[in-house]
Amino acid sequence: MPEGKFCNKTPINTEEQLKATLGDKGGKQYYEEMNHLDVDSDKLWAAIQKTMKSRTKTWLEICAHCGLCAESCFLYQVNGRVPEQVPSYKIQSTLGVMVKKKGKVDNEFMQMCMETAWSKCTCCNRCGMYCPHGIDMGVMFSYLRGLLYSQGFVPWELKIGSGMHRVYRAQMDVTTEDWVETCEWMAEENEEDWPGLEIPVDKVGADIMYTCNAREPKHYPEDIAEAAILFHVAGENWTVPSEGWEQTSLSMFAGDWECCKDNVLNVYAALERLKPKRAIGTECGHAHRATVIEGPYWAGRPDGQPPVPYIHYVEWLAEALRTGKLKIDPAKRIKEPVTLQDSCNYVRNQGLKNVTREIISYIVEPGYFVEMAPNREHNYCCGGGGGFNGIGLYREQRNVALRKKMEQILDTGAKLVIAPCHNCWDAIRDLEEEYKIGIRWSFLKPLVIKMLDVPEHLRPTEE
Amino acid sequence: MYDFLTGPMLWATFIVSFGGLLVRSVMYVKGLSWQLDRVAYRPQMKYGIRGGLRSILAFIIPFRARLWRVRPGFTLIFFAFHIGLLVTPIFLEAHNVMLKNAFGISLPTLPTGLADVLAWTCLAGGLFLTLRRIAFPEVRIITTFYDYLLLVITVMPFITGLIARYEMGDYNFWLAAHILSGEIWLLALPFTKLSHVVLFFMSRMQLGMDYGIKRGGMKGTDMAW
Numbered sequence A: 001m002p003e004g005k006f007c008n009k010t011p012i013n014t015e016e017q018l019k020a021t022l023g024d025k026g027g028k029q030y031y032e033e034m035n036h037l038d039v040d041s042d043k044l045w046a047a048i049q050k051t052m053k054s055r056t057k058t059w060l061e062i063c064a065h066c067g068l069c070a071e072s073c074f075l076y077q078v079n080g081r082v083p084e085q086v087p088s089y090k091i092q093s094t095l096g097v098m099v100k101k102k103g104k105v106d107n108e109f110m111q112m113c114m115e116t117a118w119s120k121c122t123c124c125n126r127c128g129m130y131c132p133h134g135i136d137m138g139v140m141f142s143y144l145r146g147l148l149y150s151q152g153f154v155p156w157e158l159k160i161g162s163g164m165h166r167v168y169r170a171q172m173d174v175t176t177e178d179w180v181e182t183c184e185w186m187a188e189e190n191e192e193d194w195p196g197l198e199i200p201v202d203k204v205g206a207d208i209m210y211t212c213n214a215r216e217p218k219h220y221p222e223d224i225a226e227a228a229i230l231f232h233v234a235g236e237n238w239t240v241p242s243e244g245w246e247q248t249s250l251s252m253f254a255g256d257w258e259c260c261k262d263n264v265l266n267v268y269a270a271l272e273r274l275k276p277k278r279a280i281g282t283e284c285g286h287a288h289r290a291t292v293i294e295g296p297y298w299a300g301r302p303d304g305q306p307p308v309p310y311i312h313y314v315e316w317l318a319e320a321l322r323t324g325k326l327k328i329d330p331a332k333r334i335k336e337p338v339t340l341q342d343s344c345n346y347v348r349n350q351g352l353k354n355v356t357r358e359i360i361s362y363i364v365e366p367g368y369f370v371e372m373a374p375n376r377e378h379n380y381c382c383g384g385g386g387g388f389n390g391i392g393l394y395r396e397q398r399n400v401a402l403r404k405k406m407e408q409i410l411d412t413g414a415k416l417v418i419a420p421c422h423n424c425w426d427a428i429r430d431l432e433e434e435y436k437i438g439i440r441w442s443f444l445k446p447l448v449i450k451m452l453d454v455p456e457h458l459r460p461t462e463e
Numbered sequence B: 001m002y003d004f005l006t007g008p009m010l011w012a013t014f015i016v017s018f019g020g021l022l023v024r025s026v027m028y029v030k031g032l033s034w035q036l037d038r039v040a041y042r043p044q045m046k047y048g049i050r051g052g053l054r055s056i057l058a059f060i061i062p063f064r065a066r067l068w069r070v071r072p073g074f075t076l077i078f079f080a081f082h083i084g085l086l087v088t089p090i091f092l093e094a095h096n097v098m099l100k101n102a103f104g105i106s107l108p109t110l111p112t113g114l115a116d117v118l119a120w121t122c123l124a125g126g127l128f129l130t131l132r133r134i135a136f137p138e139v140r141i142i143t144t145f146y147d148y149l150l151l152v153i154t155v156m157p158f159i160t161g162l163i164a165r166y167e168m169g170d171y172n173f174w175l176a177a178h179i180l181s182g183e184i185w186l187l188a189l190p191f192t193k194l195s196h197v198v199l200f201f202m203s204r205m206q207l208g209m210d211y212g213i214k215r216g217g218m219k220g221t222d223m224a225w
């Protein structure tokens, strides 16, 4: 059958399309249409031939079928260790078969692939560390997602998500005006407590250009205010761009590579326009991955680097504490057992494991920090990564996936979890909602603000 | 028969096998794409090499990578199997005699007792690897007929070699069978996933470069494999 009205091979490019697809509540019609969507085998095979090079090809071929990757995958662990959750099986039975059949696969097969790619893998890249051959399923599943997306087999929310990025260049319908207004509003709102607080928009030549996650202006504007407060107290010369402020990429989870490129170029254009000395992104793992780790490659930058040094929030915070730009009042340090969620997207994917612990050393009273086991680059995904959090169709599977993190947190005995990643934060919130284990969770910004030793001249004057 | 197997056939085998593996390595490198793989191989070569070597070393040294430490039993058998597989044929006295006759060179040779132990270890290892494919559901589900076939191709030279060595049955027959199975093994190297003899290094190097360049190496934090 031809393509459906909502479920088809064409990306969402207009606001009208976007609204219409959004109107299909829960993707009811979308998934119904998916049952009749044809596979364009020639196009699929052509795409594979063009993009499947040494790395993926060799991985598919030399996988020793040894099963050593099984235990490394948290989804295998929490799903009763069923063999269908063995990473190697998951990829061989999907991408492997697709390649073997030279793209001649049917609708049913594609739907199975979709389910596997989005509900049995969060692209957390952990298995790659445990495979003797260095076969990284996270990378291969991303690749598979790209193929599936191009054929229209993508969960409804992610089709919309990448559509949002295409239409608004943000994962939510936050326009330039909305964004700038939110910044002004947040500055005003907090001016009284923080005299002189500003959120400078489009200042050329600042030391720092700050970028964030569209969820912040949309749902947690206080996060922007908190960033502003900390920059203000640290005495930074900073700015936010009016355009190119959004660094997340649902398109990366959807496998919409064209859109990924467009978005990251938009951020880089802001860098070129405002010429800051460096850029700092918010507390979000996947946004950092999209803009700083993978982004330069989508943008075609051969050195693999963004146009100016671009760091994650935890790097800036560690630096500000280290250099004394921000001072912590020792009396206000955390004095209860507290643990830290290592976000796969900047720990396993960029090695930012020590800086977070450096921050902990400033804000937690010695003796109260409890590590999860395992931790750092061996840590498990929060359970909601790779888009999993947002996909209604796979909510149940996602809830099961949260159990690994639950066990890890329970084992630490801590009631407070620091989660400097938006998605991990959401997952831990959902985890508490679902399993009620009595924990609290927090980004770093609000914690640090509460324990700041604010210099006299920055305090509000008492009337 | 013996003359043919150790003469022209052996030559052809070496050429096809080693030539084939060389071709595969070259093709691998040529098929890398910085943009598709998202690794700046060339501009960040220094970080890449460092990460690549770390990655290879972590996995060829027993108990170095976390993988090897969390599964000590498997690790022992796995390394014993691979060491036996590599060391025995290269340093076996009988092989070196042939080498000497053909090219006038020879390598240090293994004492017979040790060679025997290594060969038996290999067989035991092969048996274990086969049994675990059958016993463990997580391995069974990914195992295909082809995996068993490759195991057979790999251990056959050892089985036939040991039979000939202990002179069970017709020595000449088993010697010919040994040589032939060895040649089959060598010929299979470039064409099957036994190509991992070289592609393992390629793949590990690649992932190591990835980690060495964009996934932490340039941040000064080495990956704890």
Ligand code: SF4
Binding pocket: A062, A063, A064, A065, A066, A067, A068, A069, A070, A087, A088, A130, A131, A132, A133, A134, A135, B142
């Ligand atoms: S550990 Fe690696 S080689 Fe072994 S089955 Fe898993 S992916 Fe394949």
Ligand code: SF4
Binding pocket: A072, A073, A074, A075, A087, A120, A121, A122, A123, A124, A125, A126, A127, A128, A137, A138, A139, A141
């Ligand atoms: S990338 Fe993560 S979720 Fe996906 S198969 Fe590997 S370990 Fe499992």
Ligand code: SF4
Binding pocket: A122, A123, A124, A285, A286, A342, A343, A344, A345, A346, A380, A381, A382, A383, A384, A385, A386, A421, A423, A424, A427
């Ligand atoms: S949500 Fe957090 S833990 Fe999960 S994959 Fe993303 S960064 Fe990793």
